Amino acid sequence: MKIKFLGTGSGQTSLNRFHSSFLISSSEHNLLVDCGDGISKAILKQNVNFNSIDSILISHFHADHFSGLPSLLTQMKLLSRKNDLTIFVHSSEKDFLEDFIFHSYLFKERITFDLKMISFDVEIEIKVSEKFCFVSKLNSHLDKYKKYDSEYKLGFTSLSFYFKDDENSVIYSGDVGSENDLYLFDQKVDWFITETTHIKKENVLELLEKSDPKEIILTHIGDDFAKPLNEFRQSLPNHIKSRIILAFDGFELNQYHSGCL
Numbered sequence: 001m002k003i004k005f006l007g008t009g010s011g012q013t014s015l016n017r018f019h020s021s022f023l024i025s026s027s028e029h030n031l032l033v034d035c036g037d038g039i040s041k042a043i044l045k046q047n048v049n050f051n052s053i054d055s056i057l058i059s060h061f062h063a064d065h066f067s068g069l070p071s072l073l074t075q076m077k078l079l080s081r082k083n084d085l086t087i088f089v090h091s092s093e094k095d096f097l098e099d100f101i102f103h104s105y106l107f108k109e110r111i112t113f114d115l116k117m118i119s120f121d122v123e124i125e126i127k128v129s130e131k132f133c134f135v136s137k138l139n140s141h142l143d144k145y146k147k148y149d150s151e152y153k154l155g156f157t158s159l160s161f162y163f164k165d166d167e168n169s170v171i172y173s174g175d176v177g178s179e180n181d182l183y184l185f186d187q188k189v190d191w192f193i194t195e196t197t198h199i200k201k202e203n204v205l206e207l208l209e210k211s212d213p214k215e216i217i218l219t220h221i222g223d224d225f226a227k228p229l230n231e232f233r234q235s236l237p238n239h240i241k242s243r244i245i246l247a248f249d250g251f252e253l254n255q256y257h258s259g260c261l
């Protein structure tokens, strides 16, 4: 498995980092996780071929995680994409996403490729390709919107994920409501990718101790938080520091990487 970080910024638009997104490559399948505002430029900047992306998974519907989708689909159309593209979306958001794409004038008959929408539910294993799968769990990031959700029956969902292939295992926190959401999965993984906007620096150390992943990768880093986060990491003893990575746009994880930056 290889993971390339296309964006590592927070919800605040920045000139230093694109919004959070990464590409998981496994078993000859490339899965894009999240596609917020500016994703098409982030992909170009990292020299990734738009049409090498086989599928897209969306963690939740804040603008920094999904709103670049119409632009991305348009780039694929302009490049006369022929391969099918799959979008994995939670079942409660499928109708909205289909409408969103339709209202972006991306009509199925007028694009050059087959766009498949696969809906899934939490806690059910979804096979992405032969040896590559994920499971999602509901986190509390959107609990603050419960009032609107129950009034309009919209089924808002913010998800955390566990990914696995025949080489590696990964947890991605998605955007969380609090540090408690870091412990939704019991699995011990190679890489724990966590956002840093809705947790404290100290929570990272607790996570390392309690969940014991090989490495923790910090992302969703706001401009104001980048310096204190880096200073915090630098202050740690070497054996801990070497297991905590501050991701940056273009950072790549693979089974051979050294872990130290």
Ligand SMILES: [Zn+2]
Pocket (backbone or CB within 6 Å): 010, 011, 020, 062, 064, 065, 175, 220
């Ligand atoms: Zn976010």
